[in-house]
Amino acid sequence: MSKTVQQQDVSVLSASKRGLVYLTANDWALVADKAKRVEFKAGDLMVEKGKRTNGIYLLLKGSARVQIPSQKASSALGPGEVCGEISFIDELAATASVVANEPVEAYYLERSVLHSMFELFPHLGSRFYHSLASSLSRRLRELIEIAPSAKKE
Numbered sequence: 001m002s003k004t005v006q007q008q009d010v011s012v013l014s015a016s017k018r019g020l021v022y023l024t025a026n027d028w029a030l031v032a033d034k035a036k037r038v039e040f041k042a043g044d045l046m047v048e049k050g051k052r053t054n055g056i057y058l059l060l061k062g063s064a065r066v067q068i069p070s071q072k073a074s075s076a077l078g079p080g081e082v083c084g085e086i087s088f089i090d091e092l093a094a095t096a097s098v099v100a101n102e103p104v105e106a107y108y109l110e111r112s113v114l115h116s117m118f119e120l121f122p123h124l125g126s127r128f129y130h131s132l133a134s135s136l137s138r139r140l141r142e143l144i145e146i147a148p149s150a151k152k153e
Helices: 001-015 025-034 085-090 111-120 120-144
Strands: 036-040 046-048 055-061 066-068 075-077 097-100 104-110
Touching: 001 025, 001 055, 025 104, 025 111, 025 120, 055 085, 055 111, 085 097, 085 120, 104 111, 111 120
Parallel strands: none
Antiparallel strands: 036 104, 046 097, 055 104, 066 075, 066 097
């Protein structure tokens, strides 16, 4: 992958307010260097409910939807967002399916690669998990639709 493409990818990921928001510029350079770039066609399963992901996806281009069986509506994911993180964290099967709405380009980071990076750069691991926790917290709040009057100021 060319340096220009990698810089464009990092720009998309680091600009997202719904992604891994606590990573630094150096963190993103490491992630981009170790990630595999993958593509999905519209309708492809990116994550399949009931199967382990063994890593996470970071969307670069396109959009996908999270299909939660107990919910009528599906959540949308766009560039800069992550999916597969619940299975990544607990090492269990995915709790929902993620389907590409259109052609999607993403980075895939395998669990073993991430853990090796975290061993070498412990602060990267801390910022990475802090980012995942923040993302999951936001998604849970959106899912249960906390009323504005219930939010703390």
